[in-house]
Amino acid sequence: MKNTLLIYNSLTRKKEVFQSRCSGEVSMYVCGLTTQDHLHLGHAKAFVTFDVIRRTLEYFGNKVTYLTNFTDIDDKIIAKAKNLGEHPQFLAERYIESYFEDVKALNIKPASFYPRASAHLPEIIEMVEVLMNKGFAYEVGGDVYFRVREFPAYGALSGQSLDELKSGARIEPNETKEDALDFALWKSAKPSEPYWNSPWGPGRPGWHIECSAMNLKYLGMGFDIHGGGHDLLFPHHENEIAQSEAYSGQTPYARYFMHAGLFNLRESKMSKSVGNVISLKKVMEIYDPMVVRITLLKSHYSSPMDFYPELLDEGAEALLKLKDFYYHFKMMINQGSNAEHTEDQGIIKTLDSFVTRFQEHLADDFNYAGSLGMLFQLLNDLNQIKGGSKLILGKAMEEIVLALEILGLKVEEDKEVRKIIEMILSYRQDIRKNGKYDEADQIRSSLMDLGLIIQDSPYGTRFYRNTKRNNIR
């Protein structure tokens, strides 16, 4: 693609022209899950965002290496496992499984690798040792801390000086640290806690070091895009930069930092600690997972999103519109003629304009909300045409399918079940021809009770699954 791709880079707080480390290849890392619970809508927002970013980069002709991690060593996991009388690794494993179920339902493309913190202890320990040798870290009673004052660029990402950070400090006083802002690279194990052996005694890695260690191992310094939720900007990403650049002596750690806006529930961020979480699995019991996806796609990735009661219903209606068009248009093509049609030239023009605008929005900092708007605009335009040649209508369909693919929206489902329903509908069509409307309406109503939408049209009867399960009567 010849589009110049712009990316808002949190490092410079500006949109920049994207240039990857190697032309045609993009390496990206997305801070993944701390495996302590099921996913909620906030996770979905971040993960869907970076999935579309990845798909867009691929669409623009890049080969993308996409990493997302599991932080499966963590204080909360340990605490929760202890509560349940379960081994922390088992607990982590359950949530990893749950994660895979959810991201699959959301049609998030698989990552190239899913590195786990627990599988990278040697790399982590090596990093900490080097940081100590270079004077960037110190040990106190089995704990190792990063010495933030030794790293002059500390605070660059969050736009804060050390003193500013300190004055806002809600940091627990800790006598053992040289500076309140120093953060843990290694934590000594308390009795009965799981541990790994290290030069500083039994313990476990601190929170931030695992991302650095895995990134440096798989992607190397200066990889292209580092993503995550906006809540990770400080301290997590700030600390990652400090420890990675201090360790390697090179800069930058990552060329572009990108942050997805947070999902808020009634004015407070949806996070574990506040407890106002909407479980993704619960939402997906009620709505088609694609409802979640299209809802998240309706606003800019970097904007925060507020939850309100109608939010998902609106997405459900929007998805229905997409599905209805898809099946309607398919029938129209099937019954189209190969002959040229008076509308053909107009359709070509409409398509060209759509493709241009769709791409322009994506190329401008992945404005998928704008692109989705263009797609709906195209649907409205195509609904107005009286017909077209099979060839041109087919081309339009190809563009739509491609657009849906980039946005990761699946509208077609279960081919097997479709055959059975087609048989039923063909019977219904016969009796309709004979004027037996009461029975035909009865069949339609029964199918709708099963969660199907049935639409009679001059092209035949189309059907697809409803997007909201409690619409099922």
Next chain:
RNA sequence: GGCGAGGUAGCCAAGUGGCCUAAGGCGGCGGUCUGCAAAAUCGCUAUCCGCCGGUUCAAAUCCGGCCCUCGCCUCCA
């Protein structure tokens, strides 16, 4: 206190100097089409982009001031 984001129709939301007398989604009202239903379609639903000034031939978009909302600074996607 510091840093950041934002205020666009009934709701959500894109647009950030002229293509804007402002996309798109949801909703509402009226018409067309239809065996019915639904979908679709047509018309109407912001003469205006938080407020006040300024710059400019031209501003929702730039500058200054004010008001308000949200997030981060503590574990979090």
